[in-house]
């Protein structure tokens with residue numbers, strides 16, 4: 001059955017294209033190869049699809065996706081089920097926020113030996129930064145307390161007395177006054193308040209026994225009505241002061257109370273922001289720059305000052321809302337907020353979509369028209385091709401020519417595996433630099449310069465727009481792919497685990513879309529990066545790597561029938577995620593040679609190409625950077 005003919009069709013190819021379902025099942029159950037391709041690079045599944053036998057195509061697809069017999073690469077872990085790597089910025093549910101605040105409060109309270117409520121007031125007054133608070137505390141604890149509006153705790157005076165007994169005159173009484181009470185009825189339990197019990201001082205003079213107070217406050221805190229707890233007396237609207245609450249309730253209950261007040265925690269914390277999407281109740285924290293730490297720590301001093309001005313940070317609230325940390329608008333990293341708005345200003349000035357009507361540069365107009373209409377002639381046979389998938393690897397249905405949608409070059413030139421380089425993202429400015437050095441410029445030359453400027457804009461705009469189009473074409477995969485996968489999984493496995501077994505496709509689409517968004521915005525970043533120096537080749541190299549990985553992932557998952565085993569798809573999605581983190585991380589560190597960047601001890605750029613390829617790709621300017629990196633490994 002595996003006998004090869006000239007057209008390289010196997011028995012399974014014939015059975016699939018002839019619609020012989022029973023025969024297909026028989027062959028598959030007896031080990032017929034699923035992934036083998038004929039001369040037209042078609043698997044049996046593709047043949048069934050082309051011949052219109054969708055039930056056979058579905059059957060073969062499920063066998064391919066969930067096949068385990070495919071040889072797994074050395075570096076791939078067969079057991080991986082989830083794609084999600086640690087994100088640079090992660091969303092926080094109310095629960096996470098409460099835990100973060102609780103942890104910070106308890107640690108600070110223990111460290112400074114102050115009550116929880118005092119710790120909260122102190123932290124609130126120091127942007128929730130324990131470092132800032134500690135600095136102020138070490139300078140002068142009493143001033144620090146007074147500025148934060150709290151009474152200095154007795155521990156401060158004990159410390160002072162231990163240091164010097166002469167300072168004892170600054171000691172103020174902070175212990176509650178004790179005075180006996182008798183013959184007073186508690187309005188709740190109607191018992192006499194014990195005479196040796198310390199009074200609970202309310203300004204409204206309402207009196208209750210301590211046991212009733214504690215019971216009342218516990219109920220209120222457990223009900224989540226932590227704020228605006230009023231006096232238990234009927235019709236009394238006097239608020240119970242927080243110091244009183246902490247004095248009465250247990251420490252555990254006090255922690256619960258403080259956890260509810262996350263609004264102020266977020267509002268006054270420079271490292272946490274609410275998701276700006278209407279109705280979303282999530283928040284986002286700004287953790288370590290290298291994203292390697294999984295430890296929740298809201299304390300990140302001076303992180304903003306480390307970020308270069310030519311970029312921005314995109315964050316994900318965890319409910320599918322991506323936004324810019326810096327301007328709260330649509331996510332646009334790595335482009336900076338300023339360049340992002342300049343870019344749209346430029347688009348509205350140039351009106352690229354209207355350029356096709358003018359009699360300007362013919363090539364320019366044609367380029368843009370192609371991208372706007374999503375239709376181009378095949379570069380080989382000139383027959384018209386409509387683009388309806390996100391992937392940029394196009395195959396002409398007439399002449400089978402493989403080409404790149406963006407630069408119209410042969411696709412095989414785009415892979416390092418076949419000796420070529422994926423380089424259609426690079427913008428060559430060598431001619432332009434020569435011209436800039438000339439002092440004399442005739443009018444004709446100036447016009448030429450303007451054309452060059454336009455050419456540069458078109459180069460970046462077309463690639464920007466292309467990723468935008470791909471994003472829109474790939475977005476529906478989130479629902480369609482997931483639905484189809486569920487049907488598939490039901491066919492091959494226990495329906496109870498079908499959801500888990502198909503989650504990979506959803507994760508992969510999410511990673512694909514995130515990469516598309518970053519790639520799209522990276523062309524805005526690239527448009528504004530300085531044209532001389534080492535930063536641009538480094539940026540373009542990493543952009544290329546992300547682009548290549550992304551196109552490969554798109555080819556795997558953006559097709560009518562999947563023909564890639566699950567493990568391969570998961571591995572590719574992880575690669576895309578890593579390359580995206582690498583690019584964003586490198587830009588955040590200023591695209592400096594890796595060993596010179598501060599605070600980068602853990603993460604290294606990883607290159608899959610050898611040194612000689614890099615030399616050709618980057619040119620001599622980048623060589624010293626590479627050498628620095630190589631010496632360190």
Ligand SMILES: [Zn+2]
Pocket residue numbers: 186187188189190191208209210211212213
């Ligand atoms: Zn009572």
Ligand SMILES: [Zn+2]
Pocket residue numbers: 202204205206231232233236237238
């Ligand atoms: Zn009262």
Ligand SMILES: [Zn+2]
Pocket residue numbers: 275276277280281282317318319320321
């Ligand atoms: Zn949100």
Ligand SMILES: [Zn+2]
Pocket residue numbers: 312324325326327328329332336337340
């Ligand atoms: Zn922004």
Ligand SMILES: [Zn+2]
Pocket residue numbers: 378379380381382383396397398399400401
């Ligand atoms: Zn063609």
Ligand SMILES: [Zn+2]
Pocket residue numbers: 404405406407408409414423424
């Ligand atoms: Zn290309």
